[in-house]
Amino acid sequence: MNYTFHQLKVFMAVVEKKSITKASIELNMTQPAVSIQLKNLQDQFDIPLTEVIGRQLYVTEFGHELYHIAEKILQEVAAINYKTQSFKGMLSGRLKISVASTGKYVMPYYLKDFLKVNQGIDLLMDVTNKTKVVESLANNEVDFALVSVLPEKLDIEQEILLPNKLVLTASKNYEFDKNGLLNKAVFDELPLIYREEGSGTRTVMQEYFQQAHIVPKVRFELTSSEAVKQAVMAGLGFSIQSILSLKNELKEGEIQIIRVEGLPLIENWRLIWLKQKKLSIVAREFLKYIQLHKDNIFSENFAWTAHF
Structure with missing residues (x-):
């Protein structure tokens, strides 16, 4: 052999x-x-x-x-x-994180400097929808999960990282009163693009519509935040999306935000872990790093979101 x-x-x-x-x-x-x-x-x-x-x-x-x-x-x-690395005084081991799909615009910034300093750490980061993220956490397959909607049935600890602001988006060619605040009745006419079942963004959207007694016109569903963004830019419909995923498109004027009553919706991105889990040395050190540096990371990388 x-x-x-x-x-x-x-x-x-x-x-x-x-x-x-x-x-x-x-x-x-x-x-x-x-x-x-x-x-x-x-x-x-x-x-x-x-x-x-x-x-x-x-x-x-x-x-x-x-x-x-x-x-x-x-x-x-x-x-x-x-x-071998630990005997050399290096922090080493494996860090496993499951990330809700839009969280791919968030998590790298909270990992960058930690991994730069601790080069003996192997990162396994799975980016998927909220349902699968929660499953991997429940099955104790990961150290942490990054979510914007908390799971209901798991006994967890959490560290809030930053706000997740959800806004109504349209292509650059859609014409509307940019100085006014539109009534929620606008959703009676707009063809909406939804994320798939199991998406945290979809869950928040549905809760908003239910509370507002709105029956939205759902044009179609897509399975990733990138696909939704591209469809909106192409003028195929409108969607409620995380502002964090739109930085470049807003800068280039490819997408515009429509101001509507009750929006933006604001959740929080949270790093969560099972309350009874015994965190590894690597996981404990990462959590300490997050708690110490999360405010600076937000200021350096996400302060721009406050302008929308």
Whole structure:
């Protein structure tokens, strides 16, 4: 047997993504390079690890067994590296964070300097919708989650980072009275673009409409904040979006904000963790860093949001 750690890592990515194409993106490799590494690993075994039926890749039972073994092997190798670094006096280990999709415009700024100082830390950050973020936290798969809507059934601790201001957006070509405040009745006519079920932004939008006794005209749903933003810019409809995701588009005049009664909606971005979880040394140090520096991070990177 001459398989390598790199081959195991590539194989794990293929299993997790169920796709060579998606694994290549995850690993920043070309598709042929991933295929070669997968073949080289497969050549070590007489039993198939994967199979392709139609155009879909499936992992065999043996492949799943190897995945779990490989996971343990790579965790032990990582532990050796972390232990070596700790003996050198370096903070080392793995930090796992699950981030609600619009939080991708937030979390990097709270990680940047911490990771710069502590280069022995490996970051695993999953960006997904609110439902999956809460699931990963509930299953104790991550150290922290970044959300704007608190989960109802989990016993958690939280650290508020910054306001999440949600505004009604339109393409640059939409004409309206920019000096006035529109009545909520405007939603009777505007075709709205919604995020998918499970999105925190969608939850807040629906609560707003319910409280205002509005039945909005939903034109269609999209599965990412970027897709919604592009659709609004293209003039396909209107949407309530986080101001944090719009910095460049507002600066370039590609999107405009419509002032409406009851808007903006303001939630908070919160770093949350399970109350009973025993945080690792890395997680505890990150939390201390956040508590000490969060105000400065906001002032340096997000103070511009106060102007809208």
